[in-house]
Amino acid sequence: MGLRQSGVAAIMTRTPDQTAPSRALHVITWGCQMNVYDSARMGDVLRPLGYQPVDTPDTADMIILNTCHIRDRAAEKVFSELGRLRLIKETRKAEGQQTIIAVAGCVAQAEGQEILARAPYVDIVLGPQTYHRLPEMVARAARAGNAVIETDFPTEQKFDFLPEAEAPQTPGNYTAFLTIQEGCDKFCSFCVVPYTRGAESSRSVQSVLAEARRMAQSGVREISLLGQNVNAYHGEGPDGTVWDLTHLAYALAEIPGLSRIRYTTSHPRDMNDALIAAHRDLPELMPFLHLPVQSGSDRILRAMNRGHTADEYRDLVHRLRAAKPDLALSSDFIIGHPGETDEDFEATMQLVRDVGFALAYSFKYSPRPGTPAAGAPLQVPEDVKDARLQALQKLLREQQDAFNASMVGKTVPVLFTGKGRKPGQIAGRSPWLQPVHVIGPDRLIGQTVPVRITERLTNSLGGILEEENVYA
Numbered sequence: 001m002g003l004r005q006s007g008v009a010a011i012m013t014r015t016p017d018q019t020a021p022s023r024a025l026h027v028i029t030w031g032c033q034m035n036v037y038d039s040a041r042m043g044d045v046l047r048p049l050g051y052q053p054v055d056t057p058d059t060a061d062m063i064i065l066n067t068c069h070i071r072d073r074a075a076e077k078v079f080s081e082l083g084r085l086r087l088i089k090e091t092r093k094a095e096g097q098q099t100i101i102a103v104a105g106c107v108a109q110a111e112g113q114e115i116l117a118r119a120p121y122v123d124i125v126l127g128p129q130t131y132h133r134l135p136e137m138v139a140r141a142a143r144a145g146n147a148v149i150e151t152d153f154p155t156e157q158k159f160d161f162l163p164e165a166e167a168p169q170t171p172g173n174y175t176a177f178l179t180i181q182e183g184c185d186k187f188c189s190f191c192v193v194p195y196t197r198g199a200e201s202s203r204s205v206q207s208v209l210a211e212a213r214r215m216a217q218s219g220v221r222e223i224s225l226l227g228q229n230v231n232a233y234h235g236e237g238p239d240g241t242v243w244d245l246t247h248l249a250y251a252l253a254e255i256p257g258l259s260r261i262r263y264t265t266s267h268p269r270d271m272n273d274a275l276i277a278a279h280r281d282l283p284e285l286m287p288f289l290h291l292p293v294q295s296g297s298d299r300i301l302r303a304m305n306r307g308h309t310a311d312e313y314r315d316l317v318h319r320l321r322a323a324k325p326d327l328a329l330s331s332d333f334i335i336g337h338p339g340e341t342d343e344d345f346e347a348t349m350q351l352v353r354d355v356g357f358a359l360a361y362s363f364k365y366s367p368r369p370g371t372p373a374a375g376a377p378l379q380v381p382e383d384v385k386d387a388r389l390q391a392l393q394k395l396l397r398e399q400q401d402a403f404n405a406s407m408v409g410k411t412v413p414v415l416f417t418g419k420g421r422k423p424g425q426i427a428g429r430s431p432w433l434q435p436v437h438v439i440g441p442d443r444l445i446g447q448t449v450p451v452r453i454t455e456r457l458t459n460s461l462g463g464i465l466e467e468e469n470v471y472a
C-alpha cells in the first residue's frame with residue numbers, strides 16, 4: 001500500500017447536534033488510506049459534540065494528529081509536529097482559548113507513554129482501536145485536567161460502537177474508502193502492524209453493506225475496500241455464516257449505483273480460486289490489483305516470514321492473468337531487509353522483469369523497534385540500500401511508463417470525478433487507477449464514459465470523448 005502524507009483528512013460536514021456548542025476540529029493525517037478513513041470516522045464520532053472540521057490548526061479547539069509508524073523516524077516526526085502544535089496551543093491560551101491536542105494512530109499505540117513524557121501538553125493519546133471512545137476521552141481530559149491515554153485493545157469491536165459513517169454529502173465525492181478488515185496475525189519480520197493495529201478482525205457483512213448503500217445513495221460510484229489483509233476478510237454474514245471477500249464483493253455489486261469495486265491491500269497467501277474467478281466474472285471488480293511481494297528471493301521471503309516463494313507468486317500472477325487478461329498489478333518492495341545479498345537483490349530484479357508491474361511502491365528497509373528483523377544480524381548498510389533502491393526504481397519506472405504508453409490509442413471507461421486543471425477539462429480515473437482528463441461538459445462528472453486515450457503525460461493520460469456528439 002502506498003503511504004503518503006495527506007494533510008487534512010476529508011471529513012464530511014453535517015449540521016451539528018443543536019444542543020452542542022460549535023467547536024472547530026482540525027485533523028492531520030499521516031499514512032495509508034486506512035488512516036484517512038479513520039480520520040473521517042473520528043470526525044463522525046466528534047460531530048455530535050459540535051465539532052466541525054476546519055482546514056487550519058490555528059483556530060481549532062481540538063487538533064488530532066493521526067500518525068503512521070510503518071517506517072522512517074516516525075516518532076521523531078510526531079514530536080517535531082507536536083512542537084509546532086504546542087506553540088498554537090500556547091498562543092490560543094494567551095487569548096483565553098482552550099485547545100485539546102490528541103495523538104492518534106500507530107505511533108500513539110506504540111509510543112503512548114513516551115509521548116506523554118516528552119510532550120506533557122498533549123491531552124489525549126489513543127490507539128487505532130479506541131477512537132469510538134473519543135467523546136468520553138474528551139470529557140475526561142476536560143474534567144480531570146490530566147492527559148488521557150487509551151492504547152489497550154478493547155474487547156468490544158470499535159465498529160459496533162461507532163455512529164453510522166457519514167456518507168459524503170457534498171457533490172464531487174464519487175469515490176470512497178470503506179474499511180472492512182483490520183489488524184494482522186501474519187507477523188512479517190519487518191512489520192509493526194500486528195503490534196499497533198492488533199489481531200486480525202473483520203466487520204460484519206451487514207455493517208459493511210449498510211455503509212456502502214449509504215455511500216451509493218449519496219452519489220459514490222466507486223468503493224475501495226480497505227484492510228491490512230483485505231483478502232483475509234471473514235465477516236459474519238446476515239445468515240450467520242462467515243462470508244469471504246468474494247461473497248462480499250458479489251453482494252456489493254448488487255447495490256444500485258455502485259459501478260466499481262476495488263480492494264487493498266491483499267496478501268498473496270490469501271488470494272484464492274474464488275476471488276481469482278470473481279475477477280473474471282464480476283465486471284464491477286476493477287482489473288487492477290495491489291499484491292505486495294516485498295522480495296523476489298526465496299531466502300529473504302523466508303526470513304521475512306511471508307509464507308510463499310517467488311515462484312508461488314509468479315504462479316499466482318499467471319492464474320490471475322489467465323482469468324483476467326487485462327488485469328494490471330501493483331506491488332510493494334522492501335530493499336535491504338537484514339541478510340539481503342547482491343544475489344537476493346538480483347532475484348528481486350528478475351521477479352520484476354518476469355511479472356511486469358503497472359505501478360509499485362518500493363522502500364528501503366527501516367528497522368521498527370520491537371519487530372524481529374530490527375535486532376537481526378547482517379543489517380544492510382545504507383549506501384548499499386540506496387544503490388539497490390535506485391536500480392529497482394529505475395526498472396519499475398520503465399515498466400510503469402510502458403504500461404501507460406500502451407494505453408494510447410485504446411478506448412477505456414473513465415469515471416469522471418471532477419474538473420480538470422485547465423478550463424473546460426474534466427478528470428477522472430481509468431479502471432487501472434490512471435488519472436485521465438478530456439475536454440468535456442461538467443454534466444459527465446459522476447458518470448463512467450468511454451474515452452479514447454490520445455496522449456501520455458508525466459502523471460496522467462489525455463484523451464477525447466469517444467462519442468463526442470452524444471455529449472456535445
Ligand code: SAM
Pocket residue numbers: 001070071190191192193228229265266267292293294332333334363364365366367368
Ligand atoms: N499487509 C500488506 C502486505 O502484507 O503486503 C502490507 C501492509 S504495510 C502497512 C505497507 C507496506 O509498507 C508493506 O507492504 C511494506 O512494503 C512497507 N513496510 C512495512 N514495514 C516496513 C519496514 N519496516 N521498512 C520498510 N517498509 C516497510
Ligand code: SF4
Pocket residue numbers: 184185186187188191192193194228229267
Ligand atoms: Fe505487516 Fe505482514 Fe501483516 Fe502485511 S501481512 S500487515 S506486512 S505483518
